[in-house]
Amino acid sequence: MSEQYRFVVVANRLPVDEIVDDDGKRAWTRSPGGLVSALQPTVRARRGAWIGWAGGTGEAPEPFALDGMWLHPIALTQQELDHYYEGESNATIWPLYHDAVETPAFHRHWREAYRRVNQRFAEAAAELAAPGAVVWVHDYQLQLVPAMLRELRPDLRIGFFLHIPFPPVELFMQLPWRTQILKGLLGADLVGFQRPGGAENFLRLTHNLGLEPEGDRVVVDGRTVTARAFPISIDVDEMEKLAADPHIRQRAKQLSEELGGHRRLLLGVDRLDYTKGIEHRLKAYRELLAEGRLSNQDVALVQVATPSRLRVAQYRQLRERVEREVGRINGEFGEVGLAPVHYLFRSYDREELLALYLAADVMVVTPLRDGMNLVAKEYVAARTDNSGALVLSEFTGAAAELPEAFGVNPHDVDGLKEAFVAALETPAEELGERMRRMREHVCAHDVGRWAREFLDALGEPPG
Ligand code: ADP
Ligand code: G6P
Numbered sequence: 001m002s003e004q005y006r007f008v009v010v011a012n013r014l015p016v017d018e019i020v021d022d023d024g025k026r027a028w029t030r031s032p033g034g035l036v037s038a039l040q041p042t043v044r045a046r047r048g049a050w051i052g053w054a055g056g057t058g059e060a061p062e063p064f065a066l067d068g069m070w071l072h073p074i075a076l077t078q079q080e081l082d083h084y085y086e087g088e089s090n091a092t093i094w095p096l097y098h099d100a101v102e103t104p105a106f107h108r109h110w111r112e113a114y115r116r117v118n119q120r121f122a123e124a125a126a127e128l129a130a131p132g133a134v135v136w137v138h139d140y141q142l143q144l145v146p147a148m149l150r151e152l153r154p155d156l157r158i159g160f161f162l163h164i165p166f167p168p169v170e171l172f173m174q175l176p177w178r179t180q181i182l183k184g185l186l187g188a189d190l191v192g193f194q195r196p197g198g199a200e201n202f203l204r205l206t207h208n209l210g211l212e213p214e215g216d217r218v219v220v221d222g223r224t225v226t227a228r229a230f231p232i233s234i235d236v237d238e239m240e241k242l243a244a245d246p247h248i249r250q251r252a253k254q255l256s257e258e259l260g261g262h263r264r265l266l267l268g269v270d271r272l273d274y275t276k277g278i279e280h281r282l283k284a285y286r287e288l289l290a291e292g293r294l295s296n297q298d299v300a301l302v303q304v305a306t307p308s309r310l311r312v313a314q315y316r317q318l319r320e321r322v323e324r325e326v327g328r329i330n331g332e333f334g335e336v337g338l339a340p341v342h343y344l345f346r347s348y349d350r351e352e353l354l355a356l357y358l359a360a361d362v363m364v365v366t367p368l369r370d371g372m373n374l375v376a377k378e379y380v381a382a383r384t385d386n387s388g389a390l391v392l393s394e395f396t397g398a399a400a401e402l403p404e405a406f407g408v409n410p411h412d413v414d415g416l417k418e419a420f421v422a423a424l425e426t427p428a429e430e431l432g433e434r435m436r437r438m439r440e441h442v443c444a445h446d447v448g449r450w451a452r453e454f455l456d457a458l459g460e461p462p463g
Contacts, residue, residue, distance in 0.1 A: 004130035007048035012141035014052035034374040041235045042451040083113030089141040098275045098369040122148035147187025159458040160188040164371040166198030190458045192230040194371040194397040199227040236446040239381035242354040252358035266301045267360035271308040277366035277410040284416035289333045302342045357382040362423040366410040372397035386435040389423035404434035
C-alpha cells in the first residue's frame with residue numbers, strides 16, 4: 001500500500017495541469033480558477049495530499065511530489081470528460097447554481113458518468129487517507145463524494161466546501177437527482193458555503209428528506225452535520241510580496257507607458273465565463289465612449305480573459321460574442337496606435353498579473369453571480385499604497401465583505417456607467433480611505449484564516 005496522509009484534499013482539478021504540445025512533449029502549468037489559488041497555500045502548509053484530475057484523458061500520470069504536496073492524479077476517459085466534466089458539472093450544475101443565467105441542460109447519461117467519477121475520487125481518497133485523517137472535498141463536481149467516502153471509511157473526518165453559490169430552493173429542486181446530491185453532501189461532518197444564504201438554502205432543503213435542522217446543524221442517521229458559511233480568501237502575503245518586488249513595479253510602469261502614458265487604466269481579469277458579466281461591462285464602456293463621457297485619449301480598458309471550458313457550447317458562443325464586441329469598440333473608437341480595449345485571451349503568471357493590478361486605476365469586477373470572486377480581493381491586497389478603485393458587482397460573495405467598493409448591479413447598464421465614471425472621478429483622498437478600509441478587511445481575513453476556521457470547525461487534530 002502507498003503512503004497514507006493525515007490531511008487529504010479532493011478537488012476536481014490538481015493545482016497543475018498537464019499539457020502536451022504538438023510534438024508530444026509534456027509539461028505542467030498552473031491550473032485556472034480561484035479554487036486552486038486558494039487551496040494551494042493550504043495544502044502546502046500542511047504537507048498534505050491532493051487528489052485531482054490532471055487535465056487530460058486516458059491513463060493518469062503517476063503520483064508525484066510538488067512544493068511539499070503529494071499530487072495524486074485521477075484518470076478520466078474521453079467520454080467521462082464529455083459527460084461528467086463538460087456535461088453534468090459544467091452544463092447542468094454550474095449554470096443552475098449560478099442563478100441559471102444560462103439555461104442548464106439535463107441528460108441522464110451525464111449523471112451516470114458523474115456518479116462513476118465521484119466514486120473513483122472517493123476510492124482514491126479512501127486509499128490515501130491515514131486512519132482518522134481529515135479529508136476535505138471541494139466543489140460542485142464532487143458533491144456525491146462525502147457520502148461515498150463515509151461508506152468506505154467511517155473513521156475519517158470529512159469536510160466539504162462549495163466554492164460556487166448554493167442556489168435558492170426553487171432552482172435546486174430542478175435537479176432530477178436532487179435527493180442523491182443532498183444525501184451526498186450530508187455524508188460530510190461539515191458542509192461549508194461562501195455565504196450564510198447558501199447554508200440556509202441547504203438546511204432548508206433537508207426538510208425534503210424528513211430531517212429537522214436546528215440552527216446550523218442537522219442530525220442524519222444519529223450523526224450531526226453542520227452547515228455554515230466560510231467566506232474564502234486569498235494569500236495576502238504572496239500578493240504583498242509580489243507587489244513590493246521592484247521588477248514587478250517596473251513592469252507595471254512599463255505597461256502604463258505602453259498603454260499611452262497618461263491614459264487611466266480600467267482592468268478586468270476573468271475566466272471567459274458567462275457568469276462574469278464581461279459583455280455587460282463592455283456595453284457600458286462602449287456607451288460611455290459613444291456618448292463622449294469617456295475619451296479614448298484619456299482611458300483604456302484591458303480585459304484579460306482566461307480560456308475556459310471551450311468545448312462547452314455556451315462558452316464558445318460567449319467567446320464569439322465578446323470578441324465581436326471588442327472588435328466593434330476598437331473599430332468605432334480606436335485610433336492608430338491607441339486601442340480602447342486591449343483584449344488578452346490567455347493565462348498569465350502571477351508576476352504579470354500583479355503588474356496589471358498595480359498598473360490599473362480601476363478594477364472592474366461585474367459578475368452576474370459569483371461565489372466569492374478572488375480577483376477583487378487580489379486587487380485590494382496588491383494596492384499596498386491604498387490607491388486605486390474597485391467596481392464590484394452586488395452579486396459576488398466579495399461584495400458582502402467590501403462595502404467600500406463602488407457597488408453595481410451589472411444588469412443596470414446606466415448604473416454600471418455611473419460607477420465607472422465615479423471610480424475615475426472620485427478624489428484620490430476618498431479613494432485612499434475606501435481602499436484602506438478594504439485592505440484592512442482582506443488582510444485580516446486571508447486564506448490561512450479561512451482554512452484554519454474551516455478545519456477547526458471540522459475538528460482537525462492539532463499539529
Ligand atoms: P473563478 O474561480 O471563477 O475563476 P476567481 O476570481 O474567484 O474566479 O478566481 C480566479 C483566479 O484565477 C484568481 O486567483 C486569478 O488571479 C486567477 N486568474 C484569472 N485570470 C487569470 C489569467 N489570465 N492568468 C492567470 N491567472 C488568472
Ligand atoms: C471555478 C470553480 C473551480 C474550477 C475553476 C476553473 O473556480 O469553482 O472548481 O476548478 O473555476 O474551472 P475548470 O473547469 O477549468 O476547472
